[in-house]
Structure formats: structure tokens, C-alpha cells
Amino acid sequence: xxxxxxxxxxxxTMQNWSLERKIRVTQTRIIEWYxxxxxxxxxxxxxxxxxxxxxxxxxxxxxxxxxVYVDAGLxxxxxxxxxxxxxxxxxxxxxMRFDEAVEKFGWCxxxxxxxxxxxxxxxxxxxxxxxxxxxxxDGTISPFRRDRYAKWAFLVDSEFIFSDKCCYYIxxxxxxxHQRQTGKxxxxxxxxxxxxxxxxxxxxxxxxxxxAKRPVSKPLSFWRESEILYCLKEFNIPYASVYGDxxxxxxxxxxxxxxxxxxxxxxxxxxxxxxxxxxxxxAQTHPKLHDYCINKLELxxxxxxxxxxxxxxxxx
Numbered sequence: 001x002x003x004x005x006x007x008x009x010x011x012x013t014m015q016n017w018s019l020e021r022k023i024r025v026t027q028t029r030i031i032e033w034y035x036x037x038x039x040x041x042x043x044x045x046x047x048x049x050x051x052x053x054x055x056x057x058x059x060x061x062x063x064x065x066x067x068v069y070v071d072a073g074l075x076x077x078x079x080x081x082x083x084x085x086x087x088x089x090x091x092x093x094x095x096m097r098f099d100e101a102v103e104k105f106g107w108c109x110x111x112x113x114x115x116x117x118x119x120x121x122x123x124x125x126x127x128x129x130x131x132x133x134x135x136x137x138d139g140t141i142s143p144f145r146r147d148r149y150a151k152w153a154f155l156v157d158s159e160f161i162f163s164d165k166c167c168y169y170i171x172x173x174x175x176x177x178h179q180r181q182t183g184k185x186x187x188x189x190x191x192x193x194x195x196x197x198x199x200x201x202x203x204x205x206x207x208x209x210x211x212a213k214r215p216v217s218k219p220l221s222f223w224r225e226s227e228i229l230y231c232l233k234e235f236n237i238p239y240a241s242v243y244g245d246x247x248x249x250x251x252x253x254x255x256x257x258x259x260x261x262x263x264x265x266x267x268x269x270x271x272x273x274x275x276x277x278x279x280x281x282x283a284q285t286h287p288k289l290h291d292y293c294i295n296k297l298e299l300x301x302x303x304x305x306x307x308x309x310x311x312x313x314x315x316x
Contacts, residue, residue, distance in 0.1 A: 003204075004203045005203065006203050006206055011192055011199070011202065011222060014222035015222050015223075017222070019227055022223055022227065026057055026207075027057055027058075027061055029207040029217060029219035030057065030058050030061060032208055033185070033187060033208050033217040033219070034061075036208075036210065040182075040184050040185060041065070041186070042067065042068050042178075042185075042187070043055050043066070043067045043186075043187050043188075043189075044067075044187065044188040044189070045067035045068060045069050045086070046070075046075075046079075046083075046189070046263070047069060047075060047079040047080065047083035047262070048189075048262045049228055049229070049232060049239055049243060049256075049262075050189035050190070050191060050220060050228055051188070051189035052189075052232065052237065052239045052240070054187065054188075054189035055086070056231075056235070058187065066089075066090055066184065068089070068175065068178055068186075069089050069090070069091050070170075070174050071083075071091050071092070071093050072094050072174075072264075073097070074098055074265055074266060075262060075263075075264075075265065076240070076242045076259070076262055076265055076286065076289075077286075078242035079242060079262050081240075082238075082239070082241070083240075090178070092178050093174065095174075096169050096170065098264075098266060098297075099296075101166045101169050102166065102297060106160065106161025106162045106163050107160060107161065107162055107268060107299070107302055108162070108164050108167060108267060108268070108269055109155075109268045109271075110268075110269065110270065110272055110306075111269055111270065112164040112197070112269065113196075114149060115162045115163055115164045116163060116164040117131050117132060117149055118132065118152070118162040118163075119162055119164070119165075121156050122156060130145075131149045132149050132152070132156055133145075133149075133150060133153065134149060134150030160301075160302050167264075170264070185215050185216070185217070186216050187218075187219065188216060189218075189220050190218050190220070191220055191221060191225065191228075192218075192221040193224060198221075202221045202222075206221075207219050207222075226253065229246050229254040229256070230254060232246060233246040233254070240262065241258075242258050242259050242262060243256040243260075244257035244258025245257045259278070265282065265286075265293070266289075266293045266299065268299060268303065268308070271303075272306065272307075272308050277310070279293065279294065279309075280309055280310060280311040283310065283311025283312050284311065290310075290311065
């Protein structure tokens with residue numbers, strides 16, 4: 001068991017704070033991190049909406065703080081262009097191309113956790129085999145594991161390769177290498193609400209993981225996505241055009257008229273959960289990227305196998 005710095009109740013309480021208080025606490029966490037490390041830190045800047053707000057908040061305190069952007073060729077062209085348009089952005093690149101990573105490590109699908117479990121189940125690891133069967137370590141049936149893992153057991157014996165390693169080699173390793181070379185510790189724009197893994201990470205360390213094996217600051221952790229959008233709109237903060245406009249629906253909720261999330265555009269994680277996934281939209285908005293992804297990278301074969309639509313294929 002891990003010692004937890006916070007509880008889920010703490011997170012819920014902080015998520016319900018006023019926007020004014022969230023901004024104040026976030027900037028306080030940035031100051032604490034910056035001062036503890038004598039300014040030897042940088043913003044991990046993906047060009048997405050969350051890290052865009054993070055960079056804006058940080059530079060209201062420290063105008064010259066460095067931003068680091070990993071250009072792996074996996075972002076929408078609009079995101080790459082936007083990232084390059086910002087001042088003091090250091091662009092770094094991975095040693096391995098995405099197509100090389102997919103060929104060597106396989107696809108990350110349906111989630112990082114399940115892809116990792118499939119990888120080890122194929123290698124006979126007992127813990128992974130039990131998970132994929134929906135069984136607890138004590139041999140009892142686990143409803144949670146059945147719903148999370150066992151329904152994907154058919155992928156274990158499929159022709160496709162799966163693992164969670166791509167993200168490390170394409171996104172994480174370049175940042176780690178930059179940190180080692182410069183001594184600058186990262187400040188990242190992740191939200192705890194985005195995933196179970198990120199929630200658990202925040203509960204263990206809080207926003208500033210000073211004593212972690214890989215120290216990192218996550219000062220937006222307790223924010224909600226709606227508040228990110230509100231700030232971008234209210235404070236006229238420039239953001240990548242692929243998101244479209246930020247508008248209000250009939251119930252008063254903010255949403256983007258373009259993409260809701262950016263990230264690695266060829267990654268299929270979670271695409272089975274969307275009513276209209278990124279690949280269907282990409283077929284209309286970025287047909288050349290769609291053709292490359294579905295045909296050259298052969299993601300279409302996997303999506304056909306799992307029954308996920310990906311829009312009309314236009315060979316260019």
C-alpha cells in the first residue's frame with residue numbers, strides 16, 4: 001500500500017473551489033516548485049489547451065520560464081504551428097519515429113493499462129494472465145477486472161501487438177533526457193480527473209511531487225476541463241486553432257467546435273468510447289494524415305478487427 005497525501009474527498013473539495021481560488025493555488029504551487037529548485041524548471045508544453053493555460057499562468061509570474069515541446073510528428077499541424085509560435089519554446093525530438101515504435105512495441109489500445117497487461121499476459125506473467133481472466137490474486141472472480149480486462153481477452157491471441165511502451169519512447173524519454181541534460185525539473189498540465197492513473201498519482205503526491213523518484217509538478221491537477229475552457233475564453237488566451245471556437249451549449253456548458261482533445265493523433269487509445277472518434281473526423285479534416293494512419297501505419301486493420309469505425313478511406 002502507498003501512503004496517500006490526499007483522499008478522494010480532498011480532490012472533490014478542491015475541484016469545487018472557486019475559479020479565483022484555483023488560479024491562486026495553482027500559481028502558489030508553481031512558485032513553490034520554482035523557488036525550491038532555484039528556477040531550474042520548465043513547462044512541458046504539448047500545445048494542447050491544458051498546457052496552454054498552464055504556460056499562461058506560469059508566465060504571469062515568471063515571464064522567461066522555458067517551455068519544452070516534444071515534436072514527434074504526432075500532433076495536428078495546427079498544434080505544431082501554434083507551439084512554434086510561442087516565445088522561448090525549446091523543441092526536442094524523440095530518437096525513435098512513431099512508425100518504428102509501433103512496429104517494435106505495437107499499438108497502445110484500448111488503454112495504457114490494458115495494453116500493458118496484454119503485453120505481459122502474452123509473456124506468461126501470472127498477474128497479467130489473472131487480470132485478463134477477470135480473476136483476483138486470491139483466485140476469486142473480480143467484477144472490476146472482468147469489466148476492465150476480461151472483455152479484452154480476445155486481443156491476447158490476436159495477430160496484433162500491444163503494449164504501453166510507445167508513449168515512453170516517443171513522449172516521456174525525450175523529456176527525461178532534456179531534464180538530465182539541463183537539470184530543469186518539469187511542470188506539467190495534467191488533470192487528475194482525466195484518468196484513474198492520474199487520480200491515483202495525485203492522491204499519492206499532491207500537486208508537487210518533491211520526493212518522487214521522478215519529481216514533477218502538476219499544479220492544474222484539481223481543475224476541471226470546463227474551467228480550462230472558461231479561462232482560455234475569458235482571458236483571450238491564444239490556443240491551437242484545431243480546437244475551433246469555445247462556445248456555450250443550451251445548458252450553459254462550454255465546448256469546442258473543433259477537436260475536444262489533441263494529443264497523439266494516430267493513437268487509438270479510447271477511440272471505441274467516442275460517438276465520433278478522431279479518425280472519423282480526421283477523414284474529413286485531415287485526409288492526408290488519415291490516409292497515412294489507416295493505410296500506411298495499417299491502423300485500419302486493427303480498427304476493423306475491434307469494430308471501430310474510422311471514416312471513409314481516401315487513398316491519396
